[in-house]
Amino acid sequence: MKLSxxxxxxxxxxxxxxxxxxxxxxxxxxxPFFWSNWIVVIAFILVVLVFGALxxxxxxxxxxxxxxxxxxxxxxxxxxxxxxxxxxAGIDLSISSIMTFGAVVYGIAFTNGSSWWVAxxxxxxxxxxxxxxxxxxxxKRKISDFIVTLGxxxxxxxxxxxxxxxxPRQIVSNSLSNLAIGGFGGIPYxxxxxxxxxxxxxxFLFNTRFGTHILATGGDxxxxxxxxxxxxxxxxxxxSISGTLAGFAAMLTISRIGAAEPAANTSLLLNSVxxxxxxxxxxxxxxxxxxxxxxxxxLLQALTNGLTVVGVAAYYQYVSIGLxxxxxxxxxxxx
Amino acid sequence: MKKNNxxxxxxxxxxxxxxxxxxxxxxxNAAGKKLSSIRIAVVIKGLDNPYFVSVKQGIIDTAKKxxxxxxxxxxxxxxxxxxxxxxLDALAGQNYDCxxxxxxxxNNLSQGxxxxxxxxxxxxNIDSPVDPASLKAAGGKITSxxxxxxTAAGKAGGVSMLKLIGSGKKIGLIAGLAGNxxxxxxxxxxxxxxxxxxxxxxxxxxxxxxxxxDAANAMLVANPDIAAFFAANDQMAQGVAKAVAAAGKKIPVxxxxxxxxxxxxIKAGSVTASISQYPYVMxxxxxxxxxVLAQGGKVPAWTITPYGVIDSSNVDAALKSGNQTPxxxxxxxxxxxxxx
Amino acid sequence: xxxNNPEYAIExxxxxxxxxxxxxxxxxxxxxKPGEVTAIVGDNGAGKSTLIKCIxxxxxxxxxxxxxxxxxxxxxxxxxxxxxxxxxxxQTLGLIEDLTIWQNLFLNREKMKCIGPFKILNKKAMRxxxxxxxxxxxxYIPSIKGRVRGLSGGQRQAVAICRAAGxxxxxxxMDEPTAALGVRETAKVEDLISRMKEQGLAILLISHNFDQVxxxxxxxxxxxxxxxxxxxxxxxxxxxxxxxxxxxASAGKK
Numbered sequence: 001m002k003l004s005x006x007x008x009x010x011x012x013x014x015x016x017x018x019x020x021x022x023x024x025x026x027x028x029x030x031x032p033f034f035w036s037n038w039i040v041v042i043a044f045i046l047v048v049l050v051f052g053a054l055x056x057x058x059x060x061x062x063x064x065x066x067x068x069x070x071x072x073x074x075x076x077x078x079x080x081x082x083x084x085x086x087x088x089a090g091i092d093l094s095i096s097s098i099m100t101f102g103a104v105v106y107g108i109a110f111t112n113g114s115s116w117w118v119a120x121x122x123x124x125x126x127x128x129x130x131x132x133x134x135x136x137x138x139x140k141r142k143i144s145d146f147i148v149t150l151g152x153x154x155x156x157x158x159x160x161x162x163x164x165x166x167x168p169r170q171i172v173s174n175s176l177s178n179l180a181i182g183g184f185g186g187i188p189y190x191x192x193x194x195x196x197x198x199x200x201x202x203x204f205l206f207n208t209r210f211g212t213h214i215l216a217t218g219g220d221x222x223x224x225x226x227x228x229x230x231x232x233x234x235x236x237x238x239x240s241i242s243g244t245l246a247g248f249a250a251m252l253t254i255s256r257i258g259a260a261e262p263a264a265n266t267s268l269l270l271n272s273v274x275x276x277x278x279x280x281x282x283x284x285x286x287x288x289x290x291x292x293x294x295x296x297x298x299l300l301q302a303l304t305n306g307l308t309v310v311g312v313a314a315y316y317q318y319v320s321i322g323l324x325x326x327x328x329x330x331x332x333x334x335x
Numbered sequence: 336m337k338k339n340n341x342x343x344x345x346x347x348x349x350x351x352x353x354x355x356x357x358x359x360x361x362x363x364n365a366a367g368k369k370l371s372s373i374r375i376a377v378v379i380k381g382l383d384n385p386y387f388v389s390v391k392q393g394i395i396d397t398a399k400k401x402x403x404x405x406x407x408x409x410x411x412x413x414x415x416x417x418x419x420x421x422x423l424d425a426l427a428g429q430n431y432d433c434x435x436x437x438x439x440x441x442n443n444l445s446q447g448x449x450x451x452x453x454x455x456x457x458x459x460n461i462d463s464p465v466d467p468a469s470l471k472a473a474g475g476k477i478t479s480x481x482x483x484x485x486t487a488a489g490k491a492g493g494v495s496m497l498k499l500i501g502s503g504k505k506i507g508l509i510a511g512l513a514g515n516x517x518x519x520x521x522x523x524x525x526x527x528x529x530x531x532x533x534x535x536x537x538x539x540x541x542x543x544x545x546x547x548x549d550a551a552n553a554m555l556v557a558n559p560d561i562a563a564f565f566a567a568n569d570q571m572a573q574g575v576a577k578a579v580a581a582a583g584k585k586i587p588v589x590x591x592x593x594x595x596x597x598x599x600x601i602k603a604g605s606v607t608a609s610i611s612q613y614p615y616v617m618x619x620x621x622x623x624x625x626x627v628l629a630q631g632g633k634v635p636a637w638t639i640t641p642y643g644v645i646d647s648s649n650v651d652a653a654l655k656s657g658n659q660t661p662x663x664x665x666x667x668x669x670x671x672x673x674x675x
Numbered sequence: 676x677x678x679n680n681p682e683y684a685i686e687x688x689x690x691x692x693x694x695x696x697x698x699x700x701x702x703x704x705x706x707x708k709p710g711e712v713t714a715i716v717g718d719n720g721a722g723k724s725t726l727i728k729c730i731x732x733x734x735x736x737x738x739x740x741x742x743x744x745x746x747x748x749x750x751x752x753x754x755x756x757x758x759x760x761x762x763x764x765x766q767t768l769g770l771i772e773d774l775t776i777w778q779n780l781f782l783n784r785e786k787m788k789c790i791g792p793f794k795i796l797n798k799k800a801m802r803x804x805x806x807x808x809x810x811x812x813x814x815y816i817p818s819i820k821g822r823v824r825g826l827s828g829g830q831r832q833a834v835a836i837c838r839a840a841g842x843x844x845x846x847x848x849m850d851e852p853t854a855a856l857g858v859r860e861t862a863k864v865e866d867l868i869s870r871m872k873e874q875g876l877a878i879l880l881i882s883h884n885f886d887q888v889x890x891x892x893x894x895x896x897x898x899x900x901x902x903x904x905x906x907x908x909x910x911x912x913x914x915x916x917x918x919x920x921x922x923x924a925s926a927g928k929k
Contacts, residue, residue: 208794223770258472259440259443261443309425
């Protein structure tokens with residue numbers, strides 16, 4: 001650092017010095033944060049290329065790419081919530097159960113006469129309530145995010161079983177199924193919804209005041225608090241967002257599988273954490289992107305899809321996916 | 336009636352049923368295909384259960400024998416309904432000649448199956464039935480169903496249990512995944528077969544050995560006078576057997592599936608019986624049905640696959656043969672329809 | 676006695692603070708003038724930190740008054756104390772490593788612009804003003820777009836100080852600002868403090884480094900066991916005298 005001497009000519013050197021574009025690129029590539037963002041995109045392109053080469057007539061068809069988009073939609077929405085939680089150096093282990101709880105509430109509302117979208121609002125609000133509870137307990141009782149959401153994982157799953165009596169409710173609704181089958185000019189509705197949510201989340205995190213506060217809370221809660229950031233409010237909002245998205249995703253899941261199932265789906269949770277890590281979001285909080293985990297979700301689904309199309313046995317699929325996650329994390333070597 | 340004849344009786348019923356239903360056949364691909372060019376897509380439940388590993392084995396062995404290609408995919412876990420739907424979607428757009436499916440829930444594959452039907456390909460549904468309402472709403476059509484009558488299987492178990500312990504006793508019931516059709520049918524069948532007994536539960540243990548162990552423990556504590564247990568699948572029966580042994584009791588434990596591990600336990604005495612449903616045969620029949628359809632033939636709309644109660648009296652024979660197919664044979668309505 | 680003197684940027688009168696049965700401050704009175712460095716020295720447990728926190732609004736005093744430019748003020752939170760122009764640079768600096776320099780400078784004071792019904796961050800304005808804030812104090816940072824993580828200890832200290840000084844503040848409290856820095860960076864920070872003096876800020880400096888105190892400060896207060904033992908002009912005292920007052924070897928003089 002140069003603190004210039006107390007002469008009047010020094011002010012010309014002080015302050016920001018604009019670097020040339022080349023310097024900017026050089027600076028960027030030295031920043032490990034840069035690589036952790038782009039490695040996902042590179043990996044995704046690689047996966048598409050490799051499987052496209054192996055099975056050009058099967059993998060690269062509009063139909064199959066459509067499949068990958070549909071398969072990615074619900075995980076992509078869940079991962080937005082998880083990203084917010086991880087950005088505050090927390091984690092939401094309860095999202096899969098909150099989704100199940102939302103699904104059950106949806107089922108009860110629907111079979112009691114609500115329309116398909118009013119039931120969707122009911123399920124979403126159920127998710128918001130669970131998330132709000134998470135955030136409240138984490139903020140006010142100072143218990144770790146890991147433990148609180150772990151507890152909610154069981155509680156929400158249990159409640160889902162209780163109020164549904166363990167029985168799935170079939171949801172027959174053409175409008176709802178259409179959500180899963182139809183699309184805008186080739187792009188499935190589900191992916192359009194997921195993309196809109198992703199863009200909104202990006203905007204919220206990087207272009208609003210509260211978004212900066214979220215990153216500050218994750219980066220250094222003590223420093224943030226000393227500057228007057230309301231840490232408690234941040235935690236409450238972030239987990240409420242995560243719960244809301246899980247509750248909303250319940251309706252989308254029902255549109256795909258046709259019933260409100262009381263059994264939780266834990267692979268959704270594991271994939272969300274994998275996608276967050278792959279997407280370059282630091283588990284220690286304060287740093288990350290929204291689009292990184294989005295692309296990572298596409299990557300994981302494309303990988304699963306590609307392996308299925310090529311005919312790789314299920315056992316090897318688990319191994320391959322695990323390897324991709326570890327390799328990507330190792331290649332980037334960020335915290 | 337001698338025990339071995341039980342299977343013959345069931346086998347004959349199968350033939351009779353098939354003959355009756357032959358009228359309800361469905362047309363398949365117009366042109367017949369050469370065996371070597373037939374490609375079959377299979378989406379079954381999670382391979383973390385030996386039952387479905389046996390289904391897969393039946394499929395692979397039969398495909399190999401006939402010289403056809405089978406791509407067997409399974410969902411990552413026994414309850415990953417979305418993951419399984421994704422797998423079917425991925426295969427539905429590929430140019431397979433026929434699709435074999437075992438859905439995790441009665442609804443989760445309906446949309447994917449709709450896509451398969453739209454592509455004009457036949458669907459063989461084995462083991463767990465797809466819900467007809469959601470299937471119809473998605474525009475899907477099952478060409479043929481081959482599975483055990485889970486209710487009848489449960490009932491056979493109930494009848495056998497009643498003979499063993501007598502009437503009016505307390506029986507603990509351990510069920511599978513909540514709301515699952517197979518589990519419900521087996522439990523209901525067992526209750527019918529063992530009518531006159533008092534039933535504790537059913538408690539859901541999600542097809543999982545450890546959960547069943549905990550559930551049985553809790554039941555034994557609350558009801559020390561339980562005289563027997565019925566678990567809706569063999570993996571859960573293993574857990575129940577451990578709970579019973581830990582409580583120091585010697586009461587009969589029945590399971591369903593006919594897994595080799597459980598047959599060994601039957602021989603050792605910790606499990607009493609298993610209602611075998613021959614998943615290997617289901618896989619075999621699935622492939623055979625696909626081949627017939629790909630060759631332009633017709634198949635019966637539904638087939639009941641064989642089942643039978645295995646206990647200490649016939650476990651040796653079952654162990655020796657690997658329990659893939661019922662002793663005493665069975666009737667296979669698809670095999671004779673295959674053109675060589 | 677000093678009371679209500681508008682010449683003082685800040686004056687505390689008879690501040691008392693106890694934590695349970697422990698009396699941390701037993702009636703502390705001192706003042707700081709604008710454009711001066713006012714040092715507070717004392718041993719561990721003398722009450723310096725507690726006093727600073729009362730002034731910063733982290734604690735609320737049990738008794739006593741605080742006057743800013745002759746006017747009595749009352750506050751219960753750090754945000755309220757900021758409104759009166761009191762800023763603090765803590766030893767841990769309060770910077771968020773993964774955020775950029777301009778984000779840190781504007782933390783919780785973000786500039787917004789309106790797009791329709793929405794208020795979004797006005798990043799351009801914040802970047803421009805950040806550059807200006809650093810320029811005002813002659814601090815050189817290659818790019819305010821860089822993250823704090825990439826700065827050296829001395830650079831971070833400078834950014835934290837700029838933040839404290841740049842908000843229309845009247846009183847800047849610094850707790851051991853050069854304790855973790857090497858010789859050269861310490862010199863640079865001391866230069867920065869001098870420039871802040873030129874801008875008319877009142878700087879309250881806590882330091883264990885008597886050389887630094889005698890070098891930088893205009894006024895020195897010595898605290899011991901929750902009391903102010905002595906207050907004098909820095910040029911009128913020496914290192915030895917300060918040590919004696921801190922340890923209690925000599926009686927106080929006011």
